[in-house]
Amino acid sequence: MHGNEEMKPEARTQKPEARSQKREWRCARLALLIAMCGLPAVCADFSGARALEWTRKAVALGQRPAGSPAIAKLQETIRAELKARGWQVAEDVWTAQTPAGQKPMRNIIATLKGQSGKMVVFSGHYDTKAIPGVNFVGANDGGASTGWLLEAARALAAVPRKDDVCLVFFDGEEAWGDWSDTNGVYGSRHLAQKWRADGTLTRIKAMFNVDMIGDKDLRVIEESGSSAPLRRLIRTVATETGYGKYFPPLQQAIEDDHMPFVRMGVPAVDLIDFDYGPGHVWWHTAQDTMDKLSANSLQVVGDVLMEVFRRLQQY
Numbered sequence: 001m002h003g004n005e006e007m008k009p010e011a012r013t014q015k016p017e018a019r020s021q022k023r024e025w026r027c028a029r030l031a032l033l034i035a036m037c038g039l040p041a042v043c044a045d046f047s048g049a050r051a052l053e054w055t056r057k058a059v060a061l062g063q064r065p066a067g068s069p070a071i072a073k074l075q076e077t078i079r080a081e082l083k084a085r086g087w088q089v090a091e092d093v094w095t096a097q098t099p100a101g102q103k104p105m106r107n108i109i110a111t112l113k114g115q116s117g118k119m120v121v122f123s124g125h126y127d128t129k130a131i132p133g134v135n136f137v138g139a140n141d142g143g144a145s146t147g148w149l150l151e152a153a154r155a156l157a158a159v160p161r162k163d164d165v166c167l168v169f170f171d172g173e174e175a176w177g178d179w180s181d182t183n184g185v186y187g188s189r190h191l192a193q194k195w196r197a198d199g200t201l202t203r204i205k206a207m208f209n210v211d212m213i214g215d216k217d218l219r220v221i222e223e224s225g226s227s228a229p230l231r232r233l234i235r236t237v238a239t240e241t242g243y244g245k246y247f248p249p250l251q252q253a254i255e256d257d258h259m260p261f262v263r264m265g266v267p268a269v270d271l272i273d274f275d276y277g278p279g280h281v282w283w284h285t286a287q288d289t290m291d292k293l294s295a296n297s298l299q300v301v302g303d304v305l306m307e308v309f310r311r312l313q314q315y
């Protein structure tokens with residue numbers, strides 16, 4: 001619906017040297033800011049290239065719907081990486097009733113402890129949609145969020161924090177057949193209810209859900225159901241870090257994994273580029289493949305969210 005480009009992707013590509021200089025400058029400025037706050041100066045240094053490699057590994061497993069052998073292999077990879085990076089890993093396991101019958105589901109939840117009692121959550125889905133007769137490998141839709149979160153596991157561990165930081169890999173975001181209130185976002189609906197029951201929801205300071213953020217032509221919209229203060233914070237940071245052009249002021253309502261939490265009063269925001277390919281033609285098709293993605297897009301979302309996280313640790 002807004003597939004006509006006002007700017008070609010090539011025009012947005014910076015030379016790698018220019019980008020790394022810019023990032024070094026940003027790290028230096030950040031280190032100064034952190035030093036002034038009396039905290040250890042560490043730059044998170046999120047790597048879009050690493051996030052893209054993780055995405056490639058997930059996509060190489062093929063179709064990864066909930067309950068499939070391929071998603072079981074991906075779960076092993078996710079678990080192993082999180083543990084290797086020092087995260088405490090928990091799993092939310094249940095069986096969901098879907099239009100395609102009963103499906104085993106598994107959210108993977110990783111935590112690094114802080115001292116404040118509050119928690120900042122980064123989430124995304126790691127399943128892909130089961131589409132009969134189509135080899136849908138979900139490079140952008142399911143793969144990019146997985147790759148981004150796995151790199152975030154490395155980067156976030158180096159950022160000074162006072163809050164708990166939590167990574168959630170949601171299962172069952174995708175519907176079987178047509179989407180409805182009861183067919184889709186199985187994982188986030190399940191975890192929101194569980195966390196409401198055990199009181200965890202009240203500890204969430206902010207929740208950032210990422211989805212389809214690997215598109216070479218990155219335009220993260222302002223998802224209109226998301227928390228307004230968090231949308232403003234993201235816009236401010238994106239502008240100040242020179243990434244404003246990737247976050248145009250386009251408002252659109254998207255049902256995604258943040259919404260079960262928003263509806264329960266959690267400050268949650270969805271970072272999504274829902275316009276995928278000319279006229280959105282690659283979405284949920286066999287064309288959602290690695291050649292449509294770029295490390296730079298994952299880098300942009302990584303840099304912005306790492307800086308947002310740092311700012312949230314200052315109050």
Ligand SMILES: [Zn+2]
Nearest residue numbers: 129141174284
């Ligand atoms: Zn999808």
